[in-house]
Amino acid sequence: MDKIRVRFAPSPTGYLHIGGARTALFNWLFARHHGGVFILRIEDTDRSRSTEEAIHAIIEAMRWLNLNWDEGPFRQMDRLGRYNEEAERLLASGGAYKCYCTPEELEERRKAALEKKETWKYDRRCLTLTEQERLACELEGKKPVIRFYCPDEGETVIGDHVKGNVVFENANLDDFIMVRADGIPTYNFAVVVDDHDMQITHIIRGDDHLSNTPRQILLYQALGYEVPEFAHLPMILGPDKTRLSKRHGATAVEAYRDEGYLSKALINYLALLGWGYGDQTIFALDELIKKFSLGDVGKSPAVFDPAKLEWMNGVYIRELSVDELALLLKPFLKNAGLTLEMYDEDWYKRLAEITQERLTKLSDIVGLSDFFFHRVEYQPEAVEKVLKKEGVPDILRRVLETLSDSFDFYSDEIEKRLRALVEQMGLKPKLVFQPVRVAVTGRTVSPPLFETIELLGRDTALERLGEAINIINMAN
RNA sequence: GCCCCCAUCGUCUAGAGGCCUAGGACACAGCCCUUUCAAGGCUGCGGCGGGGAUUCGAAUUCCCCUGGGGGCACCA
Numbered sequence: 001m002d003k004i005r006v007r008f009a010p011s012p013t014g015y016l017h018i019g020g021a022r023t024a025l026f027n028w029l030f031a032r033h034h035g036g037v038f039i040l041r042i043e044d045t046d047r048s049r050s051t052e053e054a055i056h057a058i059i060e061a062m063r064w065l066n067l068n069w070d071e072g073p074f075r076q077m078d079r080l081g082r083y084n085e086e087a088e089r090l091l092a093s094g095g096a097y098k099c100y101c102t103p104e105e106l107e108e109r110r111k112a113a114l115e116k117k118e119t120w121k122y123d124r125r126c127l128t129l130t131e132q133e134r135l136a137c138e139l140e141g142k143k144p145v146i147r148f149y150c151p152d153e154g155e156t157v158i159g160d161h162v163k164g165n166v167v168f169e170n171a172n173l174d175d176f177i178m179v180r181a182d183g184i185p186t187y188n189f190a191v192v193v194d195d196h197d198m199q200i201t202h203i204i205r206g207d208d209h210l211s212n213t214p215r216q217i218l219l220y221q222a223l224g225y226e227v228p229e230f231a232h233l234p235m236i237l238g239p240d241k242t243r244l245s246k247r248h249g250a251t252a253v254e255a256y257r258d259e260g261y262l263s264k265a266l267i268n269y270l271a272l273l274g275w276g277y278g279d280q281t282i283f284a285l286d287e288l289i290k291k292f293s294l295g296d297v298g299k300s301p302a303v304f305d306p307a308k309l310e311w312m313n314g315v316y317i318r319e320l321s322v323d324e325l326a327l328l329l330k331p332f333l334k335n336a337g338l339t340l341e342m343y344d345e346d347w348y349k350r351l352a353e354i355t356q357e358r359l360t361k362l363s364d365i366v367g368l369s370d371f372f373f374h375r376v377e378y379q380p381e382a383v384e385k386v387l388k389k390e391g392v393p394d395i396l397r398r399v400l401e402t403l404s405d406s407f408d409f410y411s412d413e414i415e416k417r418l419r420a421l422v423e424q425m426g427l428k429p430k431l432v433f434q435p436v437r438v439a440v441t442g443r444t445v446s447p448p449l450f451e452t453i454e455l456l457g458r459d460t461a462l463e464r465l466g467e468a469i470n471i472i473n474m475a476n
Numbered sequence: 477g478c479c480c481c482c483a484u485c486g487u488c489u490a491g492a493g494g495c496c497u498a499g500g501a502c503a504c505a506g507c508c509c510u511u512u513c514a515a516g517g518c519u520g521c522g523g524c525g526g527g528g529a530u531u532c533g534a535a536u537u538c539c540c541c542u543g544g545g546g547g548c549a550c551c552a
Binding site for chain 2: 010043045046103107110117118121163166167173177180181182184187188211212235241243274278281300305310311312314318368434437438441448
């Protein structure tokens, strides 16, 4: 087989969507698996909806996901000449014809047909225009569109790699518009010329394109092109089983990045949406490349499950080294305004270490560690439930004394001394540690206590212990 | 309305006629570990949409129904 060439061809009308990312990923995996070429092409022929920002956003997202492309990004708007050439060629051979019907006229006729419960198909009014009538239209200043002359007999078969053979009656297709009145090609035409020119061997895309495929195949044949292979991926759905969209929550890849998802986790999760390899759920990237095949792509649509993505993200966060995690965490802290001069690199690494298995998203670090960066805010509930218990002031005083002793302020040593105190007081560990936790963090839930005390530093820890004692006294 | 696609736990899926008493993962519940929360371990809950047909035997093959999705633009 010739060298495999695939492409991802988004239209730049918004951010890179989860579904688009999945399509890009499958193309990329297929290319990498076969040592082929992955091409990025921007389908920007919809001039009213395409924007430069969207192009940048898509490219950014692709980079973040590490879906590197070998050729491109190509832009369809740069290739207008080619479409023109091919359209002229088809016009000359009778495979296409000019149509002077205006959108308004068409809309009217479409409506009328629908009212009579007839299926609308372009009525070929302009197919039989005489040269004189044509000239008259031109003189009126009408700009024609170019329509494909669609055969009304026979059938077109797609040999799809995931759907199998799909048969369409040509009679159900109509003479669709290839080139708009302004000379810009429509999707169905541009995509065919591009895929041919770029020697695409496999077209892997969402199955929302399945019903467009026969039109495109007919176009390939009319233009004398070799028809490529097709693989139509099942849609990604929201919880209500409709096509995944903003209504269902975040769908932009960059939103996940900003929430603190790791690209590797997103990739792994996306790979499982429509593809599977036995019972396995966690795949390293090279494993994905090695194991990916179109044959293992499922036919049925998949519901996007944010909960599973979250879980998987946690798995990937736990796989990070402490150094890597510390580096990734910093921007999230900074963004939340949580910074403090006194904390050095090592401090952040320790923070990463003690929060690692508690993070499901990088952004979780904010809620988990904010008390390190500003005054304690005692949660009323925590004060009520823990600090106001019998004997707590005494316990906190004893802890304060213990931590005031001169010793190296490390978690191991802190733990040793506090456990000794617990022993000495003859209390259950929990009875001592929970009040201490609330005293130094303001709440009942926190990272591991002794490490937290260490990271707070002796001064702050003692200060907060004292503050807690005051609060209790004042309440009484 | 017309055309096309799809159908196993709530979700992602394994399953290509007997290995299925339908397996795994997420979620959920319980227990263990434990200074909290996590993480981890164990256990549990939970499914082949319905009807025919083929077969000694069907989640697996075929047909119909139902349900869901997609397309039918001078959008892609």
